[in-house]
Amino acid sequence: xxxxxxxxxxxxxxxxxxxxxxxxxxxxxxxxxxxxxxxxxxxxxxxxxxxxxxxxxxxxxxxxxxxxxxxxxxxxxxxxxxxxxxxxxxxxxxxxxxxxxxxxxxxxxxxxxxxxxxxxxxxxxxxxxxxxxxxxxxxxxxxxxxxxxxxxxxxxxxxx
Amino acid sequence: xxxxxxxxxxxxxxxxxxxxxxxxxxxxxxxxxxxxxxxxxxxxxxxxxxxxxxxxxxxxxxxxxxxxxxxxxxxxxxxxxxxxxxxxxxxxxxxxxxxxxxxxxxxxxxxxxxxxxxxxxxxxxxxxxxxxxxxxxxxxxxxxxxxxxxxxxxxxxxxxxxxxxxxxxxxxxxxxxxxxxxxxxxxxxxxxxxxxxxxxxxxxxxxxxxxxxxxxxxxxxxxxxxxxxxxxxxxxxxxxxxxxxxxxxxxxxxxxxxxxxxxxxxxxxxxxxxxxxxxxxxxxxxxxxxxxxxxxxxxxxxxxxxxxx
Numbered sequence: 001x002x003x004x005x006x007x008x009x010x011x012x013x014x015x016x017x018x019x020x021x022x023x024x025x026x027x028x029x030x031x032x033x034x035x036x037x038x039x040x041x042x043x044x045x046x047x048x049x050x051x052x053x054x055x056x057x058x059x060x061x062x063x064x065x066x067x068x069x070x071x072x073x074x075x076x077x078x079x080x081x082x083x084x085x086x087x088x089x090x091x092x093x094x095x096x097x098x099x100x101x102x103x104x105x106x107x108x109x110x111x112x113x114x115x116x117x118x119x120x121x122x123x124x125x126x127x128x129x130x131x132x133x134x135x136x137x138x139x140x141x142x143x144x145x146x147x148x149x150x151x152x153x154x155x156x157x158x159x160x
Numbered sequence: 161x162x163x164x165x166x167x168x169x170x171x172x173x174x175x176x177x178x179x180x181x182x183x184x185x186x187x188x189x190x191x192x193x194x195x196x197x198x199x200x201x202x203x204x205x206x207x208x209x210x211x212x213x214x215x216x217x218x219x220x221x222x223x224x225x226x227x228x229x230x231x232x233x234x235x236x237x238x239x240x241x242x243x244x245x246x247x248x249x250x251x252x253x254x255x256x257x258x259x260x261x262x263x264x265x266x267x268x269x270x271x272x273x274x275x276x277x278x279x280x281x282x283x284x285x286x287x288x289x290x291x292x293x294x295x296x297x298x299x300x301x302x303x304x305x306x307x308x309x310x311x312x313x314x315x316x317x318x319x320x321x322x323x324x325x326x327x328x329x330x331x332x333x334x335x336x337x338x339x340x341x342x343x344x345x346x347x348x349x350x351x352x353x354x355x356x357x358x359x360x361x362x363x364x365x366x367x368x369x370x371x372x373x374x375x376x377x378x379x380x381x382x383x384x385x386x387x388x389x390x391x392x393x394x395x396x397x398x399x400x401x402x403x404x405x406x407x408x409x410x411x412x413x414x415x416x417x418x419x420x421x422x423x424x425x426x427x428x429x430x431x432x433x434x435x436x437x438x439x440x441x442x443x444x445x446x447x448x449x450x451x452x453x454x455x456x457x458x459x460x461x462x463x464x465x466x467x468x469x
Contacts, residue, residue, distance in 0.1 A: 015192070019195050022192070022196045023199065024269060066188065067189045069305075069306055070275070073166065077166060124274075124320070124321050126320055
């Protein structure tokens with residue numbers, strides 16, 4: 001498999017993740033939207049740490065900031081930090097069971113929510129809704145299936 | 161990398177380094193936004209094409225009727241407009257209502273605790289500018305906060321960082337309406353306990369900031385409460401426009417700002433809703449309107465109260 005086709009599948013999932021992260025949902029369901037980008041970065045760095053690195057996460061974060069219209073660098077910081085954590089510990093994380101990685105995803109999702117809140121509150125006064133943290137649970141709920149799905153994609157398209 | 165992101169974060173938030181390049185960066189990511197909007201577009205397209213002939217006919221008839229009514233109202237409007245103009249000329253305070261308008265479609269809606277924003281499908285190529293007022297058929301929706309070449313972002317009036325100068329239609333009291341971060345609640349801060357406000361009062365734009373044209377409905381007062389001993393009454397309002405349900409919005413261009421004579425004569429002579437600055441109040445209002453009344457200077461008020469980002 002050539003290098004290009006390797007990256008093609010990865011970039012396609014990035015793109016799909018961006019789209020799903022902003023696809024319009026009814027206002028009630030909006031809070032339950034899983035953190036697709038975190039899941040995607042987590043998976044790819046875990047699976048292919050030599051291909052997907054902090055640089056990818058950073059660029060993806062900047063693009064995500066632009067798509068959301070938030071202050072540039074907020075998500076870039078979070079995503080590169082996530083990639084950093086995973087890339088330094090991927091050998092450990094790979095031996096985790098699905099349940100353990102699910103908890104890990106939940107933990108990181110929660111931490112990133114808190115970090116986002118802190119960053120945003122340093123810029124302007126904001127009000128924290130309780131529903132803000134729902135997406136942590138949906139992310140955890142979605143992760144096992146998403147993990148299996150991405151693994152299927154990785155094997156199907158022989159991304160290595 | 162972390163250092164770099166922190167640099168980006170600080171550069172964007174504190175120094176606004178990317179203000180000029182943001183328009184290009186925004187247009188760079190607009191394909192993603194268009195694709196994300198596709199399902200909804202498709203859905204509405206399908207639902208439009210599966211309408212039966214009978215339904216279309218009925219709808220057409222209804223619209224024709226509405227059109228007739230609106231046209232009839234408009235006949236009267238031109239006359240009233242002329243009359244108003246004459247009266248204003250007598251007062252030597254002229255104000256024009258000729259606003260350029262453009263219909264725009266909502267592409268997506270963002271609701272996190274940090275911001276209440278909409279993405280619309282008009283951008284710099286259509287002449288959209290930052291700070292532009294956005295309304296729908298019911299009332300004020302918000303203002304443009306970021307512009308891309310073909311898309312732009314609208315900050316809604318319920319966003320916590322948004323403030324809009326209004327007046328009560330019933331008695332011309334003036335106030336500033338702040339967003340609360342909830343979808344259907346606005347706050348009216350710094351209201352004196354004896355202010356004449358009632359539930360159900362309609363608040364319309366006062367035009368004082370110079371950003372929103374005067375006279376558009378914004379919200380109705382939903383709750384007035386005064387606790388004995390509190391510095392200010394607790395007043396909240398509900399936006400009249402269904403903010404998260406409208407698909408089509410109107411962009412307004414207000415070309416001529418209102419001149420000084422109108423501002424000093426028109427609205428501000430009425431009793432101010434905001435309290436006078438009292439020494440014993442720990443939290444005095446950030447910029448009391450009373451100072452604006454005496455100084456006839458409106459600019460500082462605008463810059464303090466209508467924050468865009």
